[in-house]
Amino acid sequence: MKWMMIACLTALPPASLHAATQTIENKALSVMFDDASGGFTVAEKTTRKVFLTNGRLEGEAMKAVVAGRKIVVTQTDGSTVSLELREDQPFVFITKQQMNRGPAQRDPKEPGYIEVTKSVLATFTLDLGKPAAELTTQGTAGLRPPGENPGSYLFLTCADPATRRGVVAGWVTEDRGSGVMFSSVKDGKVEFKAQIDYGHLRIPAGKAAQLETLAIGCFDDARVGLELYADAIARIYKIKLRPQVAGYCTWYDDKHSGAGDEKSFVELAGFVAKELKPFGFSVVQIDDGWQDGGSFNGPSRGFDRVKPNGPYPHGMKPVAEKVDSLGLTAGIWFLPFARNHQDPEYKDRQQWFVKRDNGKPFDTEWGGTCLDLTHPEVKAHLTQLVKTIRSWGYKYFKMDGLWTGTATEQMYVNDHYKDDHIGNNAPFHDPTKTNIEAYRDGLKLLREAAGPDVFFSGCNVSQNMRSFGGSIGLVDSMRIGPDNGWEWRGVLTPIDHGSPLYFLNGRVWWNDPDPYYIRANTTLNHARFLSSWVAITGSFCLNSDWLPDLTAERLEIIKRIMPAHGATARPVDYFDNRFMTTWVVTDTRQSMRRDVIGVFNFHDSEMNVNESCEQRLGLIPGKTYHAFDFWAKEPIADFTGSFKLKVAPRSCSVIAVRVDEGHPVVLSSSRHVTQGMVDITDEAWLKGRLSATSKIVGNDPYQLRIAGLTDGGKTWKPVAVAVSPGDKDAGVTVSSRESSGLLLVTFQCPQSRNVKWIVQFDGTSP
Numbered sequence: 144m145k146w147m148m149i150a151c152l153t154a155l156p157p158a159s160l161h162a163a164t165q166t167i168e169n170k171a172l173s174v175m176f177d178d179a180s181g182g183f184t185v186a187e188k189t190t191r192k193v194f195l196t197n198g199r200l201e202g203e204a205m206k207a208v209v210a211g212r213k214i215v216v217t218q219t220d221g222s223t224v225s226l227e228l229r230e231d232q233p234f235v236f237i238t239k240q241q242m243n244r245g246p247a248q249r250d251p252k253e254p255g256y257i258e259v260t261k262s263v264l265a266t267f268t269l270d271l272g273k274p275a276a277e278l279t280t281q282g283t284a285g286l287r288p289p290g291e292n293p294g295s296y297l298f299l300t301c302a303d304p305a306t307r308r309g310v311v312a313g314w315v316t317e318d319r320g321s322g323v324m325f326s327s328v329k330d331g332k333v334e335f336k337a338q339i340d341y342g343h344l345r346i347p348a349g350k351a352a353q354l355e356t357l358a359i360g361c362f363d364d365a366r367v368g369l370e371l372y373a374d375a376i377a378r379i380y381k382i383k384l385r386p387q388v389a390g391y392c393t394w395y396d397d398k399h400s401g402a403g404d405e406k407s408f409v410e411l412a413g414f415v416a417k418e419l420k421p422f423g424f425s426v427v428q429i430d431d432g433w434q435d436g437g438s439f440n441g442p443s444r445g446f447d448r449v450k451p452n453g454p455y456p457h458g459m460k461p462v463a464e465k466v467d468s469l470g471l472t473a474g475i476w477f478l479p480f481a482r483n484h485q486d487p488e489y490k491d492r493q494q495w496f497v498k499r500d501n502g503k504p505f506d507t508e509w510g511g512t513c514l515d516l517t518h519p520e521v522k523a524h525l526t527q528l529v530k531t532i533r534s535w536g537y538k539y540f541k542m543d544g545l546w547t548g549t550a551t552e553q554m555y556v557n558d559h560y561k562d563d564h565i566g567n568n569a570p571f572h573d574p575t576k577t578n579i580e581a582y583r584d585g586l587k588l589l590r591e592a593a594g595p596d597v598f599f600s601g602c603n604v605s606q607n608m609r610s611f612g613g614s615i616g617l618v619d620s621m622r623i624g625p626d627n628g629w630e631w632r633g634v635l636t637p638i639d640h641g642s643p644l645y646f647l648n649g650r651v652w653w654n655d656p657d658p659y660y661i662r663a664n665t666t667l668n669h670a671r672f673l674s675s676w677v678a679i680t681g682s683f684c685l686n687s688d689w690l691p692d693l694t695a696e697r698l699e700i701i702k703r704i705m706p707a708h709g710a711t712a713r714p715v716d717y718f719d720n721r722f723m724t725t726w727v728v729t730d731t732r733q734s735m736r737r738d739v740i741g742v743f744n745f746h747d748s749e750m751n752v753n754e755s756c757e758q759r760l761g762l763i764p765g766k767t768y769h770a771f772d773f774w775a776k777e778p779i780a781d782f783t784g785s786f787k788l789k790v791a792p793r794s795c796s797v798i799a800v801r802v803d804e805g806h807p808v809v810l811s812s813s814r815h816v817t818q819g820m821v822d823i824t825d826e827a828w829l830k831g832r833l834s835a836t837s838k839i840v841g842n843d844p845y846q847l848r849i850a851g852l853t854d855g856g857k858t859w860k861p862v863a864v865a866v867s868p869g870d871k872d873a874g875v876t877v878s879s880r881e882s883s884g885l886l887l888v889t890f891q892c893p894q895s896r897n898v899k900w901i902v903q904f905d906g907t908s909p
Contacts, residue, residue, distance in 0.1 A: 165207045165214045167226070171233035172360070174226050176207050176214045183214075183226060183267075185235055187361055194310055194361040197334075198267040200224050201239070220244060222351070224264075232375055233368075234358040236315070237265055237337075245348030255348035260566050261340045262320075264357055268334050269310050273303050275328040279718055281365075281643055282324065283608060284559030286721050290328035294560025296608040298372065299324035301333050302365040304718040309365030312337065315376050316356045317612035319344060319580045321549075323560050342550075342566025342578040366646070366717050373650035380616030385598055387620075387653050388539070389684040389705045390426025390474065391415065395628070397662050398689035402432030402476075404454035409465050414691045416469035418698065421840045421895055423705035426539050426598075427466055428474030433459065439483040441509035441544075446477040447531050463536030472598070474539030475532060479525060480548035480585055481511035495521050497550045498569040505568050509555075510547040510606070516585035517573035525585070529592035540593065541600045545614065546607035548582040555606045556625040558640060563607060579613045586617040600655065600683075605640065620653040620683045629660035631793065634673045635722065635745065641682065642714060642723045648681055649709070658687035659704075661697045668794040670700055671774055672743060675795050678704035678816045679726050679741035680712050702843070703773075708817045710737075715759055725752060727760050728817060735808070735826045738762060739817050740798045744790040752788040760786060767803040769850035771811035771885075772796055773818055778810075778850070778883055805855030807833050807886070807904055811848035814840070818848075831859075834901045839875075841895040849886040849902065857906040861886055867899040 165176040168188055176183045183198035202218040209215075212228040221242035226235055243257045271278060275289050279302060282295025289301060297317070302309025312335055314322030320339040327334050337357050346352045358375055362368030376382075391411065393403035403411075412427045433455050436445025443450070449458050463473035482489055484496050484504040497505040497513040505513045514521050532540070546553065550571075551563045565578055576584070590599065603622030604611040614621055624640025627633040637656030648654040659677050661670035677684055684705060690698070710730035714723035726741040740760065744750040757764040767783045774797060779788070781803065790796050799811040799818035806828050811818040814837075826835040839845045852859050864879045865871075874893045877900065879886060890898060 165209050167209060167212050167214055167228050169212060169228040169230055172228055172235055174214065174228060174235050176216065176226065178207055185359065185361075194270055195359065196268045196270055198265060200237075200265055201263050233362070233371060234360040234375060236356050236358050238356045239264055239354045240351045241346060241354055242351045243346040243348055256345045259341050259344040259346065259352070261338060262354055264337045264339060264354065266334060266336045267359075268329075268332050269301055270332070271301070271303055271308060271310065274331045275333045276331070277303065277305075278309075278333060279304055280326050280333075281718060283611070283643065285639070285643055286718070289326045289333040292326045292559075294323055294325045296321070296323055296558075296560065297612040298369070299326060299335065300365050300369060301326060301335070302718045307364045307366060307718060308362070309368070309718070310335075310359065310361050311365055311368035311372050312357065312359045313372050314339075314355050314612060315358045315372070315379050317579060317615060318355065318583065319352075319577045320355045321565065321579050321609050322355050322357070322612060325560070340565050342568070343570060343574070344577050345575055366713055369646040370650070373646045376615060377650050382616050382651060384649070384652065385619045387649075387683065387707045388426045388472065388598060389423050389707075390428060390472070390539070390686070391424070391690065392428045392430055392474075392541070392658055392685050392687045394430035394476075395658055395660070395687035396689050397629075397664075398692065402429050402454050405457060405462055408462060411690060412466050412469055412471055416471055419690070419701060419705075420470060421843075422702045424701070426472045426474050428476065428539055428541055429459075429462070430476040430541070431543070433475070434477065436488065437483065437486045439485050440506060440511050442478060444478060444482050444486070444511060445488075447528050458535075459537070460535040467536055472539050473537050474541060474598075474600075475535075475537040476541040476543060477532065478511070478544040478547075479528070479542050479589060480514050480516065480582075481507070481544060482514060484512040492520070494518065494572075495524070497571065500567055500569060502569070505550050507547060507553045510544045510553055513547045513550045515572050516548055516581045516588075517571040517576045519572075522588055525588055526592045529589050533593055533597065538596055539598045539600065540589075541602055542589070542618075543602040544606065545582075545601055545603075546610045548585045549578045549607065549609040549613060550581070551578065551607050551609050553606055554608070558605060558608060558624075560608075563609065565609060579609065582610070582613050583617060586614065590617065601652075602655075615651055618652055620655045622655045622657060623647075624656060627657040629662060629665055631669065634660075634669060637673070638676055638743070639722060641680075642717075645680060645712065645714060653683040654680070655683035655685070658685045660688055661686070661693065661700050662688045663692075663694070663697070667696070668791070670697060672793065672795045674700050674704050675741060675774075675797055675816055676743060678708070679728055679739065679797065681707050681709065681728075702840075703814070703816050705815075706821055708815070708820045710817070710820055713761070715754060724750065725754060728820070729761065730817075730820045733824060733826070736802075737817075737819050738800045739820070740786065740800060741795065742788055742790050742798070743795045744792060747792050749792060750790045752786065752790065754786050756782075756784055756786060762786075762800070763802060768800045769803060769808070769810050771799045771818065771848055771850070773799065773811065773816050778848070778885055801850060803854050804828070804851060806906075807849050807851040807854070807859050807902070809833070809835060809847055810850040810885070812837065813844070813846040814838070831904045831906060832901055833904065834899070836897050836899050837890070839890055839892045839896060839898050841892055843892075845890045845892065847888040849888065850884070852881070852884060852886060855906075857908050859904040859906050861902055862905050863901075863903040864888055865901050866890070870896070870898045870900075
């Protein structure tokens with residue numbers, strides 16, 4: 144009989160045993176544990192404002208001591224809970240060591256063990272100086288009132304939309320359990336509950352198991368807090384992201400969908416190499432339908448061999464070799480963690496599969512039968528499978544149905560907490576492994592077999608959110624929503640699911656919203672809408688159109704959204720709108736700061752934007768800004784104090800803004816929607832001379848838009864435009880003209896190169 148650990152909030156021990164408050168501090172926080180009540184509070188160090196009250200830990204406290212920057216609470220069952228502050232992080236980290244003192248509670252199947260199915264590590268009340276009715280929560284379930292949030296996986300934040308001040312709470316480890324967060328309202332105040340679901344966590348008699356670690360912090364801007372939370376996760380898991388790629392997937396192709404076929408795939412790769420590779424397009428990926436095997440519940444699963452008489456009659460290796468010869472990376476789809484127990488191929492391998500409590504194979508809708516990732520034969524099978532695919536020449540793996548590795552039910556489409564009965568399975572072959580631990584071990588096994596140079600694209604968290612936190616540190620990109628589509632509803636799907644998770648992108652993995660579409664049956668506005676959103680947010684950049692048939696106007700969109708900008712992108716209305724309309728990208732990596740504002744109108748009517756520069760957009764206070772609309776190819780009026788814009792229905796505007804410096808500045812360029820972030824370096828102004836280096840793609844007309852010709856009480860007249868002698872010798876030509884108050888400088892470059900240029904101005908006073 145299983146023993147379920149149920150939340151048991153700290154009881155009030157006799158007052159005579161406790162007579163002190165234990166306190167720890169760092170630069171950001173002050174944490175206090177009251178021995179008499181067994182509760183804890185957390186305050187901001189600088190203001191002394193208490194933002195967390197009535198904190199309660201699971202279990203009955205016996206004593207608490209301070210050890211460095213830790214308060215260690217010993218409990219009556221021998222367990223310990225630490226509340227820890229780390230020198231350079233604005234969070235309190237809470238971790239429990241769950242003790243089994245033996246033989247009081249045992250699993251008859253495993254004498255001496257206790258089995259933890261879930262644990263409520265802590266509950267606490269938030270104090271943001273506002274009643275709950277004026278606050279909101281943001282998590283995987285999206286924007287919700289605190290009393291109506293059904294539960295969020297991994298993290299949850301509660302904030303005041305008027306100021307963005309809020310509390311961020313989330314799990315920074317998910318090694319063996321799946322962390323979830325809940326909010327509720329009691330007496331007009333918001334309460335949080337931090338729960339870990341394990342399914343099966345067996346602790347031997349006389350031993351302790353470390354549970355997952357929770358982080359809690361309070362921030363003037365909770366968006367910054369979420370970004371720092373993601374940084375904390377990345378630090379713990381030592382995440383070093385593989386470079387972001389841009390590419391193509393066959394699945395939704397309007398002409399050769401599914402897996403495509405050998406002829407069309409090679410044709411498309413050749414087209415990409417010629418037309419789009421110079422702009423950053425680097426991967427072409429084959430999706431479901433190339434593989435052999437019977438289809439009993441979802442896709443065929445013979446991933447170690449090619450379907451006879453299928454779309455790739457010469458096998459997968461020649462295709463990958465052709466792609467590689469074009470200087471591109473070949474990608475392939477497969478579903479690693481499930482097969483079908485009813486397939487005759489597995490008749491004599493039933494021991495490979497996870498069993499439910501009733502002894503039947505753990506079958507899932509579409510996913511198939513979950514493999515027992517702790518079984519030695521399964522491990523050997525997966526190792527050989529990955530080595531086979533790798534030997535064919537594929538270095539990009541799209542791994543679908545990952546949730547099956549957790550042996551949980553499919554819950555597609557879902558992002559909020561639902562009881563999926565994790566642990567509703569017989570113990571694994573290795574009964575010491577939890578569902579999440581087995582899953583993580585499976586991903587580690589795939590990485591070891593594939594090698595360090597293979598890009599892992601995970602798919603997808605909306606099938607069952609257990610694969611969300613469980614995949615952290617083990618995949619390079621992750622599908623953060625369900626399948627999308629080229630229709631307007633499909634355009635909204637990735638934005639709806641992906642926007643709340645923006646802070647993970649570029650820190651924990653690359654957020655994959657599924658492909659953008661620019662095919663002929665989409666309007667030009669819609670084509671620009673999703674592709675611009677992908678580019679502005681810095682998300683994973685994939686296409687699934689038949690590219691050779693696209694018009695030059697449509698191809699132009701693809702060229703202008705690659706490569707990823709690598710700067711900081713934030714939604715302005717993160718705590719205001721479910722569909723976030725306004726994003727700001729800020730690049731401070733060079734001495735000349737650049738900002739781009741992306742505005743996305745989801746509505747069927749015109750949208751009016753009116754945002755304060757300082758409080759809402761994060762621009763420099765008191766400054767006047769020049770502005771340029773990328774897709775309209777025209778400047779908009781200078782602004783000070785607030786940014787105002789009208790955006791047509793179901794369309795977007797991407798606006799570059801630069802501070803009025805009193806002299807000419809590069810406001811925009813034609814290379815990329817971020818208008819200078821990916822292509823301009825070393826911009827400088829010295830004694831009437833504006834200079835920089837531009838990264839220009841060969842045979843792609845390149846234009847600079849220089850503003851400030853009448854700034855600083857002077858009129859700045861361009862008197863000379865030139866490139867370096869080396870660039871001139873390489874055939875680079877340059878011309879210029881004035882239009883609408885801007886100097887437009889156009890370069891023609893026969894080959895891709897970094898071009899050094901100078902514009903000399905003569906300033907005259909009125």
